[in-house]
Amino acid sequence: GAGVSQSPRYKVAKRGQDVALRCDPISGHVSLFWYQQALGQGPEFLTYFQNEAQLDKSGLPSDRFFAERPEGSVSTLKIQRTQQEDSAVYLCASSLGTGGSPLHFGNGTRLTVT
Amino acid sequence: DAKTTQPNSMESNEEEPVHLPCNHSTISGTDYIHWYRQLPSQGPEYVIHGLTSNVNNRMASLAIAEDRKSSTLILHRATLRDAAVYYCILRLDQAAGNKLTFGGGTRVLVKP
Numbered sequence: 611g612a613g614v615s616q617s618p619r620y621k622v623a624k625r626g627q628d629v630a631l632r633c634d635p636i637s638g639h640v641s642l643f644w645y646q647q648a649l650g651q652g653p654e655f656l657t658y659f660q661n662e663a664q665l666d667k668s669g670l671p672s673d674r675f676f677a678e679r680p681e682g683s684v685s686t687l688k689i690q691r692t693q694q695e696d697s698a699v700y701l702c703a704s705s706l707g708t709g710g711s712p713l714h715f716g717n718g719t720r721l722t723v724t
Numbered sequence: 725d726a727k728t729t730q731p732n733s734m735e736s737n738e739e740e741p742v743h744l745p746c747n748h749s750t751i752s753g754t755d756y757i758h759w760y761r762q763l764p765s766q767g768p769e770y771v772i773h774g775l776t777s778n779v780n781n782r783m784a785s786l787a788i789a790e791d792r793k794s795s796t797l798i799l800h801r802a803t804l805r806d807a808a809v810y811y812c813i814l815r816l817d818q819a820a821g822n823k824l825t826f827g828g829g830t831r832v833l834v835k836p
Contacts, residue, residue: 614767643823652811652826653768666823701767710756713824715767 612636614716616702622722623692631687631719633702639714640707642685644677647699647718656700659685660707692723728812733831742799744830746812749793755814757788758824759797763808768826771797771810807834 615634623629635642640661645653646669656675658666661682670677674693679685689696699720703713729747736742748757758773772779772786774795779786785798799806809829816822 645826652809652828653824655823655825658823703767710773712758712770712773713760713768715769717765717767 614702614704614714616700616716616719618719619717620720620722622724625694625723626691628688628690629692629721631689631700631721633685633687633704633716635683635685635702635704636714637683638706639704640682641705641711641713642679643703643705643713644685644687645701645703645715646671647701649698653701656687689721692721694723697721697723728814728827730810730812730827730830732828733833735833735835736799736802738804738834738836739801742802742806742832742834744797744799744810744812744832745794746796747794748812748814751792751814754816756816757786757792757795758813758815759784759786759810760813760824760826761806761808761810762829763805768811773815802832802834804834804836807832 617632642659644656647653655669657677659679662679674690676688699718701718703715705711705713756775759771760768762768772784774786787796809831811826811829813824
């Protein structure tokens with residue numbers, strides 16, 4: 611069946627450019643998470659949505675990072691004025707939303723800021 | 725968040741069992757023990773989780789110590805496809821929004 615889909619798979623941006631990363635979760639999944647993974651490290655939490663409500667954005671590293679999920683399905687992570695330290699793989703995950711339900715991850719978007 | 729400790733890396737031979745340890749001495753009574761793995765160039769993949777009793781599924785087994793301060797993920801017959809980073813994570817499962825907090829994980833190398 612269809613899993614979590616992320617696009618683009620790779621993105622190269624010049625420092626200072628804005629980027630938008632898209633996540634299509636599994637249909638019917640209520641919960642949606644964004645993670646950032648630097649090379650050689652484990653994923654780090656960025657933000658969490660329950661349907662269209664952003665309930666936790668404690669992991670967003672700066673106000674240049676913004677995420678939305680306006681209709682409770684597709685989500686977009688936007689990074690404004692990209693910096694070199696933003697280079698990482700950005701992972702999206704969704705889950706049914708019941709307690710204990712596992713997270714299903716996409717394969718991520720690799721962002722390189724030059 | 726309660727922390728977990730895992731070895732950085734382990735090696736195994738193909739078709740042999742792999743035992744991956746995880747220490748979580750500060751685990752609370754409501755923490756579930758989750759395992760995920762991440763294959764190269766892919767997102768993490770759910771493996772198994774449990775609370776107190778040992779658990780088995782088609783991918784692996786999870787053995788949980790009686791005091792819950794440690795656990796072991798068991799891959800019964802390693803294949804080359806099992807080469808990945810394995811993460812042991814404690815998670816409060818009562819609420820849907822409880823995020824996974826990843827550590828460094830154990831990198832498993834499977835030799836043919």
